[in-house]
Amino acid sequence: MTSAADLPAAESNFPLDRDAKHQVSLNPLQTATGVYxxxxxxxxxxxxxxxxxxxxxxQPSAAPAHDWNERIHHECYRPNAFARVLNDRGEVLGxxxxxxxxxxNFGSTLLSWLExxxxxxxxxxxxxxxxxxxxxxxxxxxxxxxxxxIILPLANERDKYTQIRWGIEDFRSRFGRxxxxxxxxxxxxxxPTLEALVAEGIRFIILAPSQAxxxxxxxxxxxxxxxxxxxxxxxIDPTRPYRCFLEGVRSEERGARGQGSxxxxxxxxxxxxxxxxRLPLPxxxxxxxxxxxxxxxxxxxxxxxxxxxxxxFIGRMGLAIRGDRRPAxxxxxxxxxxxxxxxxxxxxxxxxxxxxxxxxxxxxxxTNYAHYLSLDPPTWEVELKPVTAWSCSHGVxxxxxxxxxxxxxxxxQKWRRPLRNALDWLRDRLIDVYETAAKSLFCDPWxxxxxxxxxxxxxxxxxxxxxxxxxxxHSLTDSERVDALRxxxxxxxxxxxxxxxxxxxxxISRPEGTQILRYAARALELAxxxxxxxxxxxxxxxxxxxxxxxxxxGHGAEVYRQLVLTAQVNFQQIAAQYxxxxxxxxQEIGSNGQRSTVNSQLDRFSTTHCPLPTPHIxxxxxxxxxxxxxxxxxxxxxxxxxxxTSEITWExxxxxFAVLHLGGWDFHCCIQPFTxxxxxxxxxxxxFESLQQASAAHTIQKMIQIFGDRSxxxxxxxxxxxxxxxxxxSQESLTRLDLLxxxxxxxxxxxxxxxxxxxxxxxxxxxxxxxIALGSRCxxxxxxxxxxxxDRDTWEHWAELEAVATEANLLRCQxxxxxxxxSLEQLMLRSLWQLLHGNVAVEDIQKIERSIDIGCxxxxxxxxxxxxxxxxxxxxxxxxxxCLQTLDGDAESRNGDRLWDLTQLRxxxxxxxxxxxxxxxWLDRIG
Numbered sequence: 001m002t003s004a005a006d007l008p009a010a011e012s013n014f015p016l017d018r019d020a021k022h023q024v025s026l027n028p029l030q031t032a033t034g035v036y037x038x039x040x041x042x043x044x045x046x047x048x049x050x051x052x053x054x055x056x057x058x059q060p061s062a063a064p065a066h067d068w069n070e071r072i073h074h075e076c077y078r079p080n081a082f083a084r085v086l087n088d089r090g091e092v093l094g095x096x097x098x099x100x101x102x103x104x105n106f107g108s109t110l111l112s113w114l115e116x117x118x119x120x121x122x123x124x125x126x127x128x129x130x131x132x133x134x135x136x137x138x139x140x141x142x143x144x145x146x147x148x149x150i151i152l153p154l155a156n157e158r159d160k161y162t163q164i165r166w167g168i169e170d171f172r173s174r175f176g177r178x179x180x181x182x183x184x185x186x187x188x189x190x191x192p193t194l195e196a197l198v199a200e201g202i203r204f205i206i207l208a209p210s211q212a213x214x215x216x217x218x219x220x221x222x223x224x225x226x227x228x229x230x231x232x233x234x235x236i237d238p239t240r241p242y243r244c245f246l247e248g249v250r251s252e253e254r255g256a257r258g259q260g261s262x263x264x265x266x267x268x269x270x271x272x273x274x275x276x277x278r279l280p281l282p283x284x285x286x287x288x289x290x291x292x293x294x295x296x297x298x299x300x301x302x303x304x305x306x307x308x309x310x311x312x313f314i315g316r317m318g319l320a321i322r323g324d325r326r327p328a329x330x331x332x333x334x335x336x337x338x339x340x341x342x343x344x345x346x347x348x349x350x351x352x353x354x355x356x357x358x359x360x361x362x363x364x365x366x367t368n369y370a371h372y373l374s375l376d377p378p379t380w381e382v383e384l385k386p387v388t389a390w391s392c393s394h395g396v397x398x399x400x401x402x403x404x405x406x407x408x409x410x411x412x413q414k415w416r417r418p419l420r421n422a423l424d425w426l427r428d429r430l431i432d433v434y435e436t437a438a439k440s441l442f443c444d445p446w447x448x449x450x451x452x453x454x455x456x457x458x459x460x461x462x463x464x465x466x467x468x469x470x471x472x473x474h475s476l477t478d479s480e481r482v483d484a485l486r487x488x489x490x491x492x493x494x495x496x497x498x499x500x501x502x503x504x505x506x507x508i509s510r511p512e513g514t515q516i517l518r519y520a521a522r523a524l525e526l527a528x529x530x531x532x533x534x535x536x537x538x539x540x541x542x543x544x545x546x547x548x549x550x551x552x553x554g555h556g557a558e559v560y561r562q563l564v565l566t567a568q569v570n571f572q573q574i575a576a577q578y579x580x581x582x583x584x585x586x587q588e589i590g591s592n593g594q595r596s597t598v599n600s601q602l603d604r605f606s607t608t609h610c611p612l613p614t615p616h617i618x619x620x621x622x623x624x625x626x627x628x629x630x631x632x633x634x635x636x637x638x639x640x641x642x643x644x645t646s647e648i649t650w651e652x653x654x655x656x657f658a659v660l661h662l663g664g665w666d667f668h669c670c671i672q673p674f675t676x677x678x679x680x681x682x683x684x685x686x687x688f689e690s691l692q693q694a695s696a697a698h699t700i701q702k703m704i705q706i707f708g709d710r711s712x713x714x715x716x717x718x719x720x721x722x723x724x725x726x727x728x729x730s731q732e733s734l735t736r737l738d739l740l741x742x743x744x745x746x747x748x749x750x751x752x753x754x755x756x757x758x759x760x761x762x763x764x765x766x767x768x769x770x771x772i773a774l775g776s777r778c779x780x781x782x783x784x785x786x787x788x789x790x791d792r793d794t795w796e797h798w799a800e801l802e803a804v805a806t807e808a809n810l811l812r813c814q815x816x817x818x819x820x821x822x823s824l825e826q827l828m829l830r831s832l833w834q835l836l837h838g839n840v841a842v843e844d845i846q847k848i849e850r851s852i853d854i855g856c857x858x859x860x861x862x863x864x865x866x867x868x869x870x871x872x873x874x875x876x877x878x879x880x881x882x883c884l885q886t887l888d889g890d891a892e893s894r895n896g897d898r899l900w901d902l903t904q905l906r907x908x909x910x911x912x913x914x915x916x917x918x919x920x921x922w923l924d925r926i927g
Contacts, residue, residue, distance in 0.1 A: 028365040029136065032328035032375035035321060035364045039351065040206060040293065041337030042183055043077065044107035044149060045069055046501040046512055051493060051522040052569035053618035054648060056113075058720055059511075064818065069113050073121070076341035076348075077114065081124040082869050083352035091918040094356070095872050098348055099128030100135075101355035103368040104337060105145040105183040108170040112457075129175050132368065139370035144171035144179035144202075147453075150498040151399045153190040153387050154420075156427070158446065159495060160193065164200050166453040173457050180370040181205060185500050188389035188396050194288050195246055204241070204289040204369055206334055208390035209234040212292060215242060215382040232385065238292040239322050239329040241373055242382035245287045289378055291369050293334035294320050302339050307347040310354045314362070330372050331364075391504075399503040407506050411549040415508040415556060418546035422556070423497055425542060426520055429535050430494050433527045434487055441484045442471045452488045459647060478650075483530050485649045490526035493519045507549050508556050514563045517543075517556075521564050526649075569718065571644050571653040572671045574620050576712035577721055579657040579669050582627065582638055584728055585615075618718075621645045625654075626680075630688055636661040637691045637699065639684045641674055656680050658687050658703055662696050665729060667714050670707035738776040745773035756811055771813045778804050778815065778858070782823045798850050805857035821860040824851045828867050835911075836874045840904035845911050852914060868915055875917065879908055883922050902926060 026033045048056045048069060056067045065071035080098040087093050106114075106125065114122040125142075132141040146152060147166035155163065164182070171179045181204045182197060189207060197205065215236055216228045236242075297316055300306040306316045320331045341348050359366050387395040397403035400420045402413040438445035448471040455467050468481060476484060502516035524536045546556030553559045615622050622642055629638035639658045645651070659669040674680060683706050690702035703711070714722055745752075748766055755762045781801045785794055808815055828851045835844040848867070855862030882900055900908065905926060912919035 028328075029371075030375075032372075034328060035362075036328065036330045036367045036372055037317065037359055037364050038103050038291075038330060038332045038367055038369060038372065039101070040103040040105075040332070040334035040369075041340060042105055042145075042334065043110065043337030044105075044145070045072065045110045045113075045338075046499060046515065047109040047148060047496065048511075048515065050567060050569070051496075051518050052567070053718070055618050057718070058723070069110070070117070072338055072342045073114070073118065075345065076338050078118065078121050078865075079341045079348040080337075080351070081121045081128075082865065083348040084868075085352050085356060086349065087918050089918075091913075091916050091920075092868055092872060093918050095869060096352035096356055097124055097128050097131075098340075098351050098355065099125050099141065100131050101141070101351070101366050102128075102337075103141050103143070103334075105143045107145055107149060108147050108167060111170075111174060126174060133177070136367060136371035137374065139180065139368060139374060140175065140177065141368045142171070142175055142179070143181035143183055143369070144168055145183045146185045148496050148498075149185040149500050150495065151185055151188045151389070151396055151500050152193040152196075153188050153396050154399060155498065157192070157196075159427075159498070160196050161200070162450050162495065164196055164202070165450050166456075168200060168202075169451075169453045170457060173454075180373075186389040186391050186396075186399075187211065188387075188399075188500075189384065190387045191246060191384070194244065194384075195286070198246060198286045198288050202288065204291060204373060206291050206293060206332075206369065207384075208388075209236050209238055209292045209295045210393075211384055211388040211390070212236040212242075213383045213385045215380050218243060218379055218381045234295055236292050236382070237322070238294045238332055239320065240326075240380060241330070241369075241376065241378045242290045242292070242380050243287050243378040244290050244382050244384065245285045247285055289373055290382060290384075291330075291332055293332045297331075298333045298335050301333060301335050302343065307339075307344050307350050310350050310358045313350055313354055314358045318362075328376050330367075330376075332369075399500055406504055411506045412547075413503075413506060415546035415548060416503050418542065419503070419508060419513070419556060422539060422542035422546070423516075423520060426497075426523070426535065426539055427494055429533070430490060430523060430527055433531045433533055434491055437483065437531050438487050439473075441473060441476065441480055441487070443473050444471070445487075447471070449488060449491050452492065455488070456492065464650075482650050486526045486530045486651075489649055490523050490530070493523040493526070497523065508546055509548055509550050509553050509559045509563065514559065517560055517564045518567055521560070521568065525568070571620075571651075571655065573712070573716065573718075574617050574622075574644055575642055575653075575655045575657055575671045576659075576669045577617060577717050578615075578622055578642060579638065579640065579659040579671070580661075580667050580712070580714065580717060581721055581725065582640070583629070583636060583659070583661055584725060616647075619647045621647060628684065628688075630691060632691050633694045634663045635691060635694065635696055635699065637687065639687060641680060656683065658683070658707065660691075660696065660699055660703065665714055665726075667712075668700050668703065669712040669716075670703045670710070671712065672707050738772065741769045741772040742776065744769040752811060767811075767813070770811050771808075771815055774804055774808045774811075774813055775815045775817055778808075778817060778820055782820045782827075786823050786827055798847075801854055802850070802857075805854050809857055815858055817858065817860060820858070821855070821862060824855055824860065825863060825866065827851055828862075828864075829870065832867055832870055835908075836870070836878070840900055840907055842907065845907055848911060849914050864915055868917060871912060871915055871917055875912060875919070879905065879912075880922065883909075883926055887925060 028034050028036070045068065048059070048067060050057055056069060059067040062068040062071045065074065080102075083096045083098045084092050085094045085096060111122065111125075114125070129140040129142040133139065144167045147163045147170065150159070150163055152160050152163065167182060168179055178201065180202075182202045184193065184205060184207075187205075187207050189205070189211065194205075209231075210233075212231050214228045214230050214232070217223070217226045219226050297306070297320060300316055306313055317331050317333070322329055336343075339347070340351065355366055385395075389396050389398070392398035392403065392405045394401075394403040394405065398405040399416070401417050404413070407413060434445060434449075438448070442448040451467070451471070455464055464485070468476060468484060472484070497516045497519035499512075499516055499519075501512040503513075505512060507513065520539070521536075524539060527533050527535060540557045540560055543556035543560050548555055548559060553562065622644055625641040625643060627638065627640040629636065631637075637658065637660050639656070641654070641656050643652060643654045654674040655671055656674050657669060657671050659667060661667055686706060687699065687702055690699045693699075714725065717725070744766075748769070752762065752766050752770055754760075755766070778801065781797050781804065785797050785801070828848045831844045831847045831851075835841065835848075852862065852864070854860075879900075883905055885899075886902060886905065906923070909919045909923045909926070913923070
C-alpha cells in the first residue's frame with residue numbers, strides 16, 4: 001500500500017507530456033487533451049405544495065415574493081437563464097444562458113413548478129441541454145435526479161427502484177433523451193444503491209471526495225497487479241474519473257483472472273493481434289463510473305469570495321491543475337445551484353464571463369461529465385466507504401439519528417429516529433393496503449406504481465385513461481377508477497413523506513418537517529378512503545415519541561395536530577370557498593381602473609340567477625348546476641348546487657350551499673350533500689323566505705335548522721383566497737381614507753413646504769398624509785397609462801406623473817408603490833414589443849424612457865431585466881443586421897423583413913443606451 005502522500009501534488013501550471021507537439025493540433029471536443037472544466041449545479045427546492053391543493057400557499061417568510069420557490073427563482077434560476085456579460089460601464093455586452101455551460105440537475109418537483117410558473121425559463125433550461133448536446137458530441141449538460149430527493153441507502157428496495165425510475169422517466173419526458181448520469185440526494189450512496197442505478201442504465205454519478213475509501217489503477221495486460229492507495233481522508237485525485245465495480249471476486253484477484261505475461265507471450269507466438277497493454281483488462285462485472293468533485297474549491301464557492309468575480313474564480317480553479325504530465329485532466333466542482341445567485345447574489349455574471357471569455361482565453365474546455373467520460377474513460381478504479389453522504393460526517397445518520405449534523409446551537413435532534421421509525425411503520429402498513437386493494441384493479445400493482453410518473457407528468461383525462469387502460473386487470477367502473485387513482489396517490493405521498501429535507505435541520509416543527517408529515521397525513525386519509533383502515537391514531541402515538549425542541553409543541557404528535565391537521569382540506573371546504581367567493585366573482589372594473597366596491601358590485605347584478613363560468617379551485621373543478629342570490633337591505637343571500645371533481649383522484653361530490661353575507665367581514669355559510677331536486681328546491685324556498693324579514697338572526701336560525709350546526713365563515717377559507725377577499729372588503733374604506741388624506745394634504749400643503757424649506761422635523765401626521773395622497777395619485781395615473789397604452793393622447797398623464805414624482809422628492813416622501821413598479825415594468829415591456837414589431841414611433845420610445853426616469857425619481861427599483869432581454873434579442877436579430885445593410889448601402893430587405901430607415905435605427909440604438917445595453921459602437925458607425 002502507498003499513502004496519499006505518494007500521489008501527484010497540485011501545481012499551478014499544466015505542462016504537456018512528451019507528445020505535446022502533436023496534442024496542440026487536436027480538437028479537445030473530440031480528443032482528450034488539455035484542461036477541462038465542469039461546474040455542476042444541483043438545482044433543487046423541497047416540494048412545498050399543500051398536498052390537498054397541489055399548489056404552494058403564500059409563505060410570509062419569503063416576502064416580498066409569494067413563496068420561496070418564487071423568490072429563489074427570481075434570484076437564481078431566471079438570472080442564470082439570462083446572465084449578463086457587462087462592460088466596465090455596467091452596460092450589457094451580451095446575455096448568456098449559463099445552463100448551456102453548467103453541468104446540472106434539476107429536481108423533478110422544481111422543474112414542474114418552473115414549467116407551470118415561468119415557461120420561458122423552463123424552455124431555456126431544456127434548450128440549454130439540447131445546445132450542449134450539439135456542442136459536445138451528443139452529451140447533454142443535464143443529468144437526472146432521484147425523484148423527490150429521498151436518501152436512497154435508507155429506502156427499502158422497492159422505493160429505491162421507483163425513485164430512480166421516476167427520476168429517469170421524468171428526465172426523459174422533459175429532455176427527450178435518456179439520462180447518462182444521476183444526482184443522488186445529498187450524494188447519499190451505498191453499494192445496493194449503485195446496483196440499482198446500474199440496473200436502470202445509469203452510467204455515472206457525482207460524489208464528494210470524502211466518500212472514497214481507496215483507489216488504484218485498473219490492472220492491464222502490461223501491469224496485471226496494481227497497488228491500492230488509501231484516500232479515506234478526502235485525498236482522492238478529483239481530476240480524473242473512476243470506475244467502481246459492484247460484484248464478483250475482490251479486486252486484488254483480478255490479475256489472476258486476466259491474461260498475465262505468459263498468456264500474452266503465447267498469443268504473440270501464434271501471431272495474434274495484441275490489445276493495447278496500457279488499457280484496462282476486460283471485465284464482465286457490472287460497474288458504474290464516478291466523478292469526485294474538488295472539495296476545497298467547491299467549499300470556497302459557497303463560503304469564500306471565490307465567486308466574487310471571474311478573476312478570483314479562474315485563479316482558484318487554476319490551483320487545482322496537476323502537473324503530472326497526463327494528456328488531459330478535469331477540474332470538477334459541484335455545489336447547490338442556489339449558490340449561484342440566491343446565496344451569493346450576482347454570481348451568474350461571474351459564470352457568464354468565465355464561460356464565454358476567461359476559460360476560452362486560457363484554452364480550457366468547458367464540458368460536462370458524460371462528454372469527458374466519452375473522451376477519457378477511467379483508468380483507475382475506486383472502492384467507496386460503506387454508507388456515506390456529502391453533508392453528514394456520520395454516514396447517513398443526519399436523516400435518522402441525533403448525530404449533531406445540522407444542529408442549531410443547544411437544540412438536539414432526538415426526534416429524528418422516532419420520526420423515521422413512525423414513517424417506516426406507516427410505509428409498511430400502506431404496502432399491505434396497496435397490495436390487498438390494488439391486486440383486483442391492476443395486472444401488476446407495482447409496475448403500475450413505477451409507471452404512474454407518466455400520470456404525474458400529465459394529468460389530462462385522455463392520458464389518465466390511457467394509463468388505466470394499459471394497467472387495469474379488467475374494465476374498471478367509475479368507482480374502481482377512483483380507487484385505483486387513490487391507491488396510486490397514496491403511494492406517491494408515501495414516497496414524498498421521505499423527502500430528505502424533513503430531517504436536514506434541527507427541529508421537527510420546521511416547515512420541512514411539517515411538510516413531510518402533511519404527505520403522511522394525505523396518505524393516511526387515502527388509505528382510509530379506499531380500504532377503510534384507520535392508521536392515524538397509532539401513527540400519532542408513534543410521533544409522540546419524537547421530542548420537539550419547541551416547548552409549545554413538546555413532541556411530534558402535537559406538531560401533527562397543530563400544523564398538519566389544520567392544513568387539511570375537504571370537499572365541503574372547497575364548496576364553502578366557492579360559495580363565499582361567488583359573491584365577489586362578478587367584480588366590475590370602473591373607468592378609472594379601480595375595483596368597484598362590494599355593495600355597488602352586488603347592486604349591478606341584473607338578475608338573481610347568475611350562471612358563472614366553470615372555475616377551477618386549485619386542483620378541483622367546479623361545475624355550477626344552479627345559483628341564485630338575493631339582497632335585502634345590508635344582507636345578501638346566495639344558494640347554489642355544485643358538482644366538485646378532484647382533478648387528481650377523480651373523486652366527485654354533489655353539494656348544495658347557502659351563504660349569508662351580513663356585511664363587512666361577517667359570513668355564515670352552510671354546506672350539505674345534494675339529496676334530490678325536491679329537497680333542494682324546498683331548502684332554497686325556505687331560506688329565501690326567511691330573508692324577507694330582513695333579520696340576520698332569523699335567516700341564520702333557518703339555515704341551522706336545515707343544514708345543522710356546522711358552518712363556515714371567512715376564517716375557514718384557504719388563506720390565499722381569504723386575503724384576496726379581505727383586500728376587496730377593505731377597498732371601500734381605503735378609498736375613503738385616500739380622499740381624507742388627500743384633503744388633509746391639500747389643506748396643509750403650504751405648511752408642509754414651510755417645514756421642508758426650513759429643514760424642520762415634519763409632523764408625522766402631515767408627512768403621512770403627503771405620502772398617502774401622492775402615492776394614491778401616482779397609482780391612479782399609472783393605471784390610466786397602462787389602460788391607454790394604445791392612445792396617443794395620454795401625454796398629460798405622463799406630465800402629471802412626472803410632476804407627482806418631482807413633488808414627492810421635494811417633500812422627501814418615501815412612497816411604497818409595488819403595484820406602480822410592476823405596472824411600469826409591464827408598460828415598458830409592452831411598449832418595446834409594440835415598437836419592435838410595428839413601426840418605430842418616437843412616442844413608444846418616450847414611454848419607455850419616461851418610465852425609467854420616473855422609476856428613478858420615485859426610487860422604485862425598476863427591473864430592466866425583461867426589457868433588456870427582449871431588446872438584446874432584437875438587437876442581434878434585427879437592428880445590427882439592418883445597420884450593416886444600411887452601411888453597405890443596401891436598401892432592400894434580403895428576407896422580406898421590415899426595413900427601418902437611418903433615423904429609426906438611431907432612435908432604437910439610443911433606446912439601447914437608455915436600457916444600459918452596449919450599443920455605442922453602432923451609434924458611432926451610423927452617425
